[in-house]
Amino acid sequence: MVNLPRVVIAATRSGDGKTTVATGIMAALRARGLRVSPHKVGPDYIDPSYHAAACGAPGRNLDPWLVGEKLVAPLLRHGARGAGVAVIEGVMGLFDGAAGTGGAGTEVAGTGVAGRGDYASTAHVARLTGAPVVLVVGAAGTSRSIAAIVHGFAGWDPSVRLAGVVLNQVSSPRHEAVLREALGPAGIPVLGALPRDAALRTPSRHLGLVPAAERPVSVRAWLPALREMVARHLDLDLLMGIARSAPELVADAWSAEGPWPAEGQPPENSPGGPRSARPRVAVAAGPAFTFGYAEHDELLTAAGADVVTFDPLVAEGLPEGTDALVVGGGFPEVHVDRLAANVALGDQVRQRAAAGMPIVAECAGLLWLGRTLDAHPQCRVLPARARMTGKLTLGYREATALRDTPLVAAGTRVRAHEFHRTVSEPAHGPEPKHEHEHGPGPAWELADGTRHGWAGPGLLASYLHLHWAGVPHAAARLVGAAHAARRAAR
Numbered sequence: 001m002v003n004l005p006r007v008v009i010a011a012t013r014s015g016d017g018k019t020t021v022a023t024g025i026m027a028a029l030r031a032r033g034l035r036v037s038p039h040k041v042g043p044d045y046i047d048p049s050y051h052a053a054a055c056g057a058p059g060r061n062l063d064p065w066l067v068g069e070k071l072v073a074p075l076l077r078h079g080a081r082g083a084g085v086a087v088i089e090g091v092m093g094l095f096d097g098a099a100g101t102g103g104a105g106t107e108v109a110g111t112g113v114a115g116r117g118d119y120a121s122t123a124h125v126a127r128l129t130g131a132p133v134v135l136v137v138g139a140a141g142t143s144r145s146i147a148a149i150v151h152g153f154a155g156w157d158p159s160v161r162l163a164g165v166v167l168n169q170v171s172s173p174r175h176e177a178v179l180r181e182a183l184g185p186a187g188i189p190v191l192g193a194l195p196r197d198a199a200l201r202t203p204s205r206h207l208g209l210v211p212a213a214e215r216p217v218s219v220r221a222w223l224p225a226l227r228e229m230v231a232r233h234l235d236l237d238l239l240m241g242i243a244r245s246a247p248e249l250v251a252d253a254w255s256a257e258g259p260w261p262a263e264g265q266p267p268e269n270s271p272g273g274p275r276s277a278r279p280r281v282a283v284a285a286g287p288a289f290t291f292g293y294a295e296h297d298e299l300l301t302a303a304g305a306d307v308v309t310f311d312p313l314v315a316e317g318l319p320e321g322t323d324a325l326v327v328g329g330g331f332p333e334v335h336v337d338r339l340a341a342n343v344a345l346g347d348q349v350r351q352r353a354a355a356g357m358p359i360v361a362e363c364a365g366l367l368w369l370g371r372t373l374d375a376h377p378q379c380r381v382l383p384a385r386a387r388m389t390g391k392l393t394l395g396y397r398e399a400t401a402l403r404d405t406p407l408v409a410a411g412t413r414v415r416a417h418e419f420h421r422t423v424s425e426p427a428h429g430p431e432p433k434h435e436h437e438h439g440p441g442p443a444w445e446l447a448d449g450t451r452h453g454w455a456g457p458g459l460l461a462s463y464l465h466l467h468w469a470g471v472p473h474a475a476a477r478l479v480g481a482a483h484a485a486r487r488a489a490r
Helices: 018-031 046-055 069-079 122-129 145-156 173-186 216-233 236-244 294-302 332-341 343-354 364-369 474-489
Strands: 006-011 036-041 060-062 085-089 133-138 162-170 190-195 280-284 306-310 322-327 359-362 385-401 413-425 441-446 451-456 459-462
Touching (some): 006 236, 018 046, 018 085, 018 162, 018 216, 036 046, 046 085, 046 216, 060 122, 069 122, 085 122, 122 133, 145 173, 173 190, 280 294, 280 474, 294 306, 294 474, 322 364, 322 474, 332 364, 364 459, 441 459
Parallel strands (some): 006 085, 036 060, 036 085, 133 162, 280 306, 280 322
Antiparallel strands (some): 385 413, 385 441, 441 451, 451 459
């Protein structure tokens, strides 16, 4: 057990401003000298980039769908080791779970999650972590009716403790007074009221906010004003009192160190061995590839790899000594001209792929490995052409691996997430015509029977995002493939 002060920052719905409020709280608490551990409910990569900027520590995700219920509290403990407080930003509305990942203009076919109630919701994570909830309520366009909203949220699930309210988008001091008066009988503390301030809004794009890594100068200028506004208008002492009221957390911290052996084979290089002797895994980073979970690099390192990042927009080639390549998600469509112009890197990736270098690519990585993206030439590892569309594909997925890959063995069942406005054609590799055909074929079969992605002994490329903490031995399998590739190249 551990006494970890913690609080969930939730909202009644998307758009109430919980990311701005949560990030401002993180920055304000850090300014008080606290070590703040930032977390995000759900699979989103973008909000944690703002959390990381506010806290000076990696933003980490807590998603029961991707990693399973039993790992949520251990992952929180792992990320919050040594912290004075953990701040957990919610997703959508407080009780919106896996069954509610769609919306207007979205496609959620194949989720296989209907009937799961609030599974993977903010409320679910609050229960799993024993964390009290502070509810952000968008006050624009309402006055006394806000009391009915808060009353409904407070009484909906007795196992979720609604410990405080933050009023957001308040138009005037008189508006605030009316809201506070209406909420008085509810007996739920109001931590404060934040005024409307257009200067504190963050720019959005087709998948949500623009990642902080793409606008570091603007974020550095934005954070101090946000921090000061939160410190001025919210009762941070009351907030910390709520966080400290959380019960002891009964969970062992998650560890990237095991369990070993992976699929019956111990890693051939311990993380403590000579760096030059360990296989090197290159991970794409920079403005075009900002999506990734911090635990992935930790898992690779624990499995015996030397992890090195590089920026495909500017790197003239893969890092020296690269034995395997990981290309996560991001926004290659925004930087497609520069990616296309880096011909030398694309040629090297294609040649190394043909020679058997293990590659794992998710979403943006799939697009970059294809023939073209919006008619701009890419790496041409795959004979696929991708383009932007006006349709958002968003949702949780259940999938089964159809072939052995560097990450998982054929038959492995996973839970994943899909999040993009592009289409890649063809959608998957060709079905094998012969029993011993070795070319890339379909990677995944979803719960609805559709097939996605490209897979082979040295390749896994698809739209699906996985959290490797929820896929036992995936990182160790990739490191093993990298080690085998290094031996074969000798």
